[in-house]
Amino acid sequence: MASPFVQDHYPESFAHCYGCGRSNAHGLHLQSAWEGDDVVARFTPRPEHLSLPGFVYGGLLASLIDCHAMATAAAHVERAAGRQMGQTDAPRYVTAALHVDYLKPTPQGVELVLRARVVETGRRKVVVRMTVSAGDQDTARGEVVAVPLPDSMAGA
Amino acid sequence: MASPFVQDHYPESFAHCYGCGRSNAHGLHLQSAWEGDDVVARFTPRPEHLSLPGFVYGGLLASLIDCHAMATAAAHVERAAGRQMGQTDAPRYVTAALHVDYLKPTPQGVELVLRARVVETGRRKVVVRMTVSAGDQDTARGEVVAVPLPDSMAGA
Numbered sequence: 088m089a090s091p092f093v094q095d096h097y098p099e100s101f102a103h104c105y106g107c108g109r110s111n112a113h114g115l116h117l118q119s120a121w122e123g124d125d126v127v128a129r130f131t132p133r134p135e136h137l138s139l140p141g142f143v144y145g146g147l148l149a150s151l152i153d154c155h156a157m158a159t160a161a162a163h164v165e166r167a168a169g170r171q172m173g174q175t176d177a178p179r180y181v182t183a184a185l186h187v188d189y190l191k192p193t194p195q196g197v198e199l200v201l202r203a204r205v206v207e208t209g210r211r212k213v214v215v216r217m218t219v220s221a222g223d224q225d226t227a228r229g230e231v232v233a234v235p236l237p238d239s240m241a242g243a
Numbered sequence: 244m245a246s247p248f249v250q251d252h253y254p255e256s257f258a259h260c261y262g263c264g265r266s267n268a269h270g271l272h273l274q275s276a277w278e279g280d281d282v283v284a285r286f287t288p289r290p291e292h293l294s295l296p297g298f299v300y301g302g303l304l305a306s307l308i309d310c311h312a313m314a315t316a317a318a319h320v321e322r323a324a325g326r327q328m329g330q331t332d333a334p335r336y337v338t339a340a341l342h343v344d345y346l347k348p349t350p351q352g353v354e355l356v357l358r359a360r361v362v363e364t365g366r367r368k369v370v371v372r373m374t375v376s377a378g379d380q381d382t383a384r385g386e387v388v389a390v391p392l393p394d395s396m397a398g399a
Contacts, residue, residue, distance in 0.1 A: 185343045
């Protein structure tokens with residue numbers, strides 16, 4: 088059975104992302120998969136990923152939101168086309184705009200859950216909205232505009 | 244002479260941030276200082292900080308924007324109060340909201356320059372706007388809402 092994780096189906100040349108690339112030895116290796124109608128990722132920050140002692144670094148949350156949104160866009164587009172995960176390479180989206188509202192401090196030492204949906208699709212863009220939760224608390228909200236990989240990035 | 248870098252003047256208990264804390268052994272150690280009326284930081288991403296081969300990871304840019312905005316808020320508030328950098332501890336701001344527009348792909352292997360100003364101050368909040376440039380190209384724009392460290396984070 089194919090891996091449920093979107094990032095396992097990016098073509099190898101696009102699998103080096105620091106946040107979610109399976110081929111980045113130093114990266115975060117975020118993994119995103121369908122759970123019902125949401126795309127969900129789970130991540131436990133490393134001890135060094137702090138802002139102040141006891142709390143997760145906001146830049147890490149922004150990074151996770153960014154990668155999870157690209158995976159959500161890809162998963163959504165594949166499902167809308169009637170394809171199963173892994174049937175073809177996952178389409179590679181990139182971020183046009185990222186917005187994060189930090190609702191409350193995110194505690195360290197807890198697995199974080201990112202839960203995302205596509206809320207708008209245009210001719211090219213896909214808008215993803217998500218929550219980040221720690222236990223039963225939503226600590227951040229993200230909204231991300233994804234666009235297909237531009238030609239200028241595909242040839243490097 | 245006192246260090247020109249805001250982050251060198253955060254109190255030790257608030258100097259562990261992954262993005263800019265001088266006391267985080269694994270962190271990015273971003274440093275921000277006045278250059279005329281702008282607050283400026285320079286950072287060369289590590290080789291692993293890529294999105295796709297040849298291009299910088301958007302989550303890293305969001306992280307740098309986040310930390311640089313907090314430093315800019317602190318620097319602004321200190322200057323507005325008539326204090327020199329290092330005269331007292333720098334005030335510690337945290338991020339309420341972060342917005343990044345990715346204008347074009349950011350090339351790897353180049354020193355990035357973050358150039359920021361405060362564009363609005365409220366009773367508590369400070370709004371910072373900045374550009375990220377690589378060589379002569381602006382590749383991203385950030386707008387960040389900073390608020391003073393809440394009591395819930397100060398006691399950890």
